Amino acid sequence: xxxxxxxxxxxxxxxxxxxxxxxxxxxxxxxxxxxxxxxxxxxxxxxxxxxxxxxxxxxxxxxxxxxxxxxxxxxxxxxxxxxxxxxxxxxxxxxxxxxxxxxxxxxxxxxxxxxxxxxxxxxxxxxxxxxxxxxxxxxxxxxxxxxxxxxxxxxxxxxxxxxxxxxxxxxxxxxxxxxxxxxxxxxxxxxxxxxxxxxxxxxxxxxxxxxxxxxxxxxxxxxxxxxxxxxxxxxxxxxxxxxxxxxxxxxxxxxxxxxxxxxxxxxxxxxxxxxxxxxxxxxxxxxxxxxxxxxxxxxxxxxxxxxxxxxxxxxxxxxxx
Amino acid sequence: xxxxxxxxxxxxxxxxxxxxxxxxxxxxxxxxxxxxxxxxxxxxxxxxxxxxxxxxxxxxxxxxxxxxxxxxxxxxxxxxxxxxxxxxxxxxxxxxxxxx
Amino acid sequence: xxxxxxxxxxxxxxxxxxxxxxxxxxxxxxxxxxxxxxxxxxxxxxxxxxxxxxxxxxxxxxxxxxxxxxxxxxxxxxxxxxxxxxxxxxxxxxxxxxxxxxxxxxxxxxxxxxxxxxxxxxxxxxxxxxxxxxxxxxxxxxxxxxxxxxxxxxxxxxxxxxxxxxxxxxx
Numbered sequence: 263x264x265x266x267x268x269x270x271x272x273x274x275x276x277x278x279x280x281x282x283x284x285x286x287x288x289x290x291x292x293x294x295x296x297x298x299x300x301x302x303x304x305x306x307x308x309x310x311x312x313x314x315x316x317x318x319x320x321x322x323x324x325x326x327x328x329x330x331x332x333x334x335x336x337x338x339x340x341x342x343x344x345x346x347x348x349x350x351x352x353x354x355x356x357x358x359x360x361x362x363x364x365x366x367x368x369x370x371x372x373x374x375x376x377x378x379x380x381x382x383x384x385x386x387x388x389x390x391x392x393x394x395x396x397x398x399x400x401x402x403x404x405x406x407x408x409x410x411x412x413x414x415x416x417x418x419x420x421x422x423x424x425x426x427x428x429x430x431x432x433x434x435x436x437x438x439x440x441x442x443x444x445x446x447x448x449x450x451x452x453x454x455x456x457x458x459x460x461x462x463x464x465x466x467x468x469x470x471x472x473x474x475x476x477x478x479x480x481x482x483x484x485x486x487x488x489x490x491x492x493x494x495x496x497x498x499x500x501x502x503x504x505x506x507x508x509x510x511x512x513x514x515x516x517x518x519x520x521x522x523x524x525x526x527x528x529x530x531x532x533x534x535x536x537x538x539x540x541x542x543x544x545x546x547x548x549x550x551x552x553x554x555x556x557x558x559x560x561x562x563x564x565x566x567x568x569x570x571x572x573x574x575x576x577x578x579x580x581x582x583x
Numbered sequence: 584x585x586x587x588x589x590x591x592x593x594x595x596x597x598x599x600x601x602x603x604x605x606x607x608x609x610x611x612x613x614x615x616x617x618x619x620x621x622x623x624x625x626x627x628x629x630x631x632x633x634x635x636x637x638x639x640x641x642x643x644x645x646x647x648x649x650x651x652x653x654x655x656x657x658x659x660x661x662x663x664x665x666x667x668x669x670x671x672x673x674x675x676x677x678x679x680x681x682x683x
Numbered sequence: 684x685x686x687x688x689x690x691x692x693x694x695x696x697x698x699x700x701x702x703x704x705x706x707x708x709x710x711x712x713x714x715x716x717x718x719x720x721x722x723x724x725x726x727x728x729x730x731x732x733x734x735x736x737x738x739x740x741x742x743x744x745x746x747x748x749x750x751x752x753x754x755x756x757x758x759x760x761x762x763x764x765x766x767x768x769x770x771x772x773x774x775x776x777x778x779x780x781x782x783x784x785x786x787x788x789x790x791x792x793x794x795x796x797x798x799x800x801x802x803x804x805x806x807x808x809x810x811x812x813x814x815x816x817x818x819x820x821x822x823x824x825x826x827x828x829x830x831x832x833x834x835x836x837x838x839x840x841x842x843x844x845x846x847x848x849x850x851x852x853x854x
Contacts (some may be wrong), residue, residue, distance in 0.1 A: 379747025
């Protein structure tokens with residue numbers, strides 16, 4: 263029994279830490295983009311706006327939960343929940359420091375791919391169930407986009423699996439004790455990064471949302487807490503993708519092994535790398551304009567998938583020689 | 584220990600449900616989904632056999648079944664779309680252009 | 684009942700109920716949703732049978748690709764009218780009768796099935812020592828290499844066929 267209790271406690275702690283990060287990453291995003299655009303970002307609530315996420319959360323929680331009269335109610339209710347569950351369940355297999363992951367399973371990478379494909383249902387179903395043109399277009403775009411980029415993402419991770427000889431994420435981190443896979447798999451990393459941005463529907467691939475053409479895409483008809491759940495799913499998905507990129511290409515919890523840096527605990531390195539990726543997400547959002555839809559699909563099918571395939575063949579040849 | 588026959592009975596029952604769905608539904612897409620259900624029920628029995636006979640063959644066959652199911656769905660849905668463009672219905676009893 | 688039997692009973696009941704729910708939904712999107720839950724349960728059953736690679740493939744391919752394709756086509760055809768018409772065919776009783784007769788026959792045949800005493804070399808321990816993915820991969824790329832290549836050809840045929848069939852003709 264104590265074993266089970268301990269596991270439940272670990273799950274509780276990890277979920278709460280992720281939630282706290284999700285709340286504050288919105289504040290961080292507004293600050294970063296604000297400064298990039300020579301503004302200050304949120305300043306009013308608390309010191310430098312530090313209490314802004316709490317105020318936003320309370321506001322979203324107490325807003326009226328409006329449901330369109332012609333919506334498909336059960337599907338409308340359940341769509342955002344699927345997204346949040348899929349995004350948070352991804353953290354179950356991520357090794358956060360030496361020997362710590364909630365579930366150390368042999369099919370870690372495949373589990374992550376499966377969860378990301380389940381997460382796409384939340385957007386498709388949310389868009390369909392709202393029974394509105396904008397939401398529907400967002401849902402259609404998202405279903406095509408997510409399927410296409412999932413192929414590229416899965417194939418870019420094949421190179422990592424080939425080099426480490428395992429799909430277990432802990433083994434993958436241990437295989438990077440000499441060199442990180444970013445050095446030996448730069449092409450795979452590039453494809454993975456772009457596919458991760460597309461999977462989480464962030465600018466420049468935020469076609470399902472596209473607030474300037476589709477109002478808010480799949481989330482148009484959502485309000486109050488359910489809208490907040492979509493938000494949470496998106497940001498938790500960003501954290502999950504950053505964690506996968508860290509584990510698969512940047513050596514997970516391992517840091518440089520020189521003088522005082524070696525004594526810093528692994529979880530600090532892990533978090534620092536994730537924050538780096540999150541900053542990258544904000545950076546490209548503030549810098550790049552949105553792609554056109556046909557450009558997005560062309561990029562996915564004509565550039566990223568062939569690149570990932572070539573990378574697999576190349577890695578195989580290197581391994582053989 | 585769960586007896587092997589339980590798995591096979593489960594598989595047979597789910598297969599029959601798939602057969603019923605295939606024979607009764609009017610919506611062409613639903614009949615397609617019933618076919619997927621039948622394929623899945625067969626997969627259950629293959630994996631069960633693979634586990635109980637301690638052989639990899641069952642799992643390999645399931646792998647191929649999934650590949651063929653994916654191909655079949657892609658082609659089948661493309662046929663539905665092509666038909667729908669000419670004749671906007673997907674009710675199986677109204678698709679009777681070839682009837683004399 | 685022992686714990687594994689209870690575990691199996693849960694999955695068996697859920698799979699049966701979910702497949703019944705799936706074939707009786709009027710709205711195809713609801714059917715797809717129930718099927719998604721059904722596939723997750725089948726994947727759970729695969730993990731229970733120590734086939735973890737297939738469990739992952741089940742979710743990635745079936746839930747991630749095939750069902751999304753179904754959803755995509757249902758959305759594209761926009762079948763709002765379909766929801767008001769009869770959902771079963773005229774001769775639905777014949778179909779149900781055939782299904783029930785089939786179920787009774789097949790269950791009465793397989794009820795007594797037993798494991799053949801000649802067992803293979805892939806015991807649970809042997810597979811665990813090497814890892815399920817590694818074992819499946821080794822068998823797939825040595826003994827079943829030709830069928831594997833044929834499967835890839837089938838997929839290629841499907842890709843080309845789907846593109847040709849669904850393409851808009853430019854006149």
